[in-house]
Amino acid sequence: MPTTEEVRADLAEIVNEVAGVPVNDVQLDKSFTDDLDVDSLSMVEIIYAAEEKFGVSIPDEEAKNLKTVGDAVAYIERAAA
Amino acid sequence: MSRIRVVVTGLGATTPLGGDVSSTWENLLAGKSGVARIEADWADDLPVKIAAQAAVDPAEILERVEARRLDRCAQLAVVAALEAWRDAGYGLREDNPVDRERLGVAVATGIGGMITLLSNWDIQKEKGARRVSPLSIPMLMANASAANVSLRLGARAGAHTPVSA
Numbered sequence: 001m002p003t004t005e006e007v008r009a010d011l012a013e014i015v016n017e018v019a020g021v022p023v024n025d026v027q028l029d030k031s032f033t034d035d036l037d038v039d040s041l042s043m044v045e046i047i048y049a050a051e052e053k054f055g056v057s058i059p060d061e062e063a064k065n066l067k068t069v070g071d072a073v074a075y076i077e078r079a080a081a
Numbered sequence: 082m083s084r085i086r087v088v089v090t091g092l093g094a095t096t097p098l099g100g101d102v103s104s105t106w107e108n109l110l111a112g113k114s115g116v117a118r119i120e121a122d123w124a125d126d127l128p129v130k131i132a133a134q135a136a137v138d139p140a141e142i143l144e145r146v147e148a149r150r151l152d153r154c155a156q157l158a159v160v161a162a163l164e165a166w167r168d169a170g171y172g173l174r175e176d177n178p179v180d181r182e183r184l185g186v187a188v189a190t191g192i193g194g195m196i197t198l199l200s201n202w203d204i205q206k207e208k209g210a211r212r213v214s215p216l217s218i219p220m221l222m223a224n225a226s227a228a229n230v231s232l233r234l235g236a237r238a239g240a241h242t243p244v245s246a
Binding site: 020041048 | 144145146149215
C-alpha cells in the first residue's frame with residue numbers, strides 16, 4: 001500500500017514529464033492551474049498517465065474536481081484502495 | 082506582370098547528412114551518403130531496412146516539453162527554421178526586430194504528422210477513443226510545421242503549407 005508521499009512523488013514525476021514542472025513544486029497544497037501553470041491539455045494527459053500508473057479510473061466528471069495536487073492524490077488513494 | 086524580388090537572408094537545415102547547414106554542406110561536398118541501416122525494431126520485418134534518416138534527432142535539440150507537443154515532422158521544421166532565423170541575425174525576444182504583422186511563414190510537407198496519426202490510431206484500437214491524445218490534431222495536421230514555426234517566431238501574417246509536386 002503506497003504512502004501519500006509515494007503517490008505524490010509518482011504524480012510529481014508525471015506532471016514533470018508532461019508539463020515540465022519541477023517535481024519539488026508538485027506539493028499537495030498546489031493548484032494545478034493557478035500555482036503550477038498546467039494548461040487544460042496537459043491536465044488531460046496527466047489524468048491519463050495517472051490512470052495508467054496507479055491502475056485507477058478517473059472519469060471526466062471526477063477529473064474536473066481535482067483542482068489541487070492533494071485532491072488528485074486523495075482521489076487516487078481512495079480509488080486504489 | 083511585375084517581378085517579385087526575393088532575398089535569402091538565412092539558411093537552416095537538418096538532414097540525413099547533418100543536423101545543420103554547415104555539416105550538411107561539408108558532408109555533401111565530401112560525397113558522403115546519408116543512407117544507413119534502420120536500427121529501430123519496427124524495421125525488423127520490413128524487406129527494405131535502409132533509409133536516409135535525419136542525422137540528428139530533433140527531439141534532442143528542442144526543450145523536452147516543447148518536443149513532446151510536436152510530431153517529428155514539426156520538430157524538424159522548427160529546428161531548421163530556428164537555424165535559418167538565427168543565421169539571418171535575429172533572435173526570439175527583444176533581439177527580434179521584425180514587425181510581427183509583416184512576418185508570415187510557409188513550410189511545405191508531403192504528409193505532416195504521420196507518426197502521431199498512426200500511433201493514435203493504434204491507441205484508439207487498443208485502448209479506446211478516450212485515450213486518444215488531446216493533442217492529436219495539432220500534432221498530426223499538415224500545417225503543424227508552419228503553425229509552430231509561426232508561434233516560435235511570433236509571426237502574425239499567416240502560416241501556410243503548400244503541397245505540390
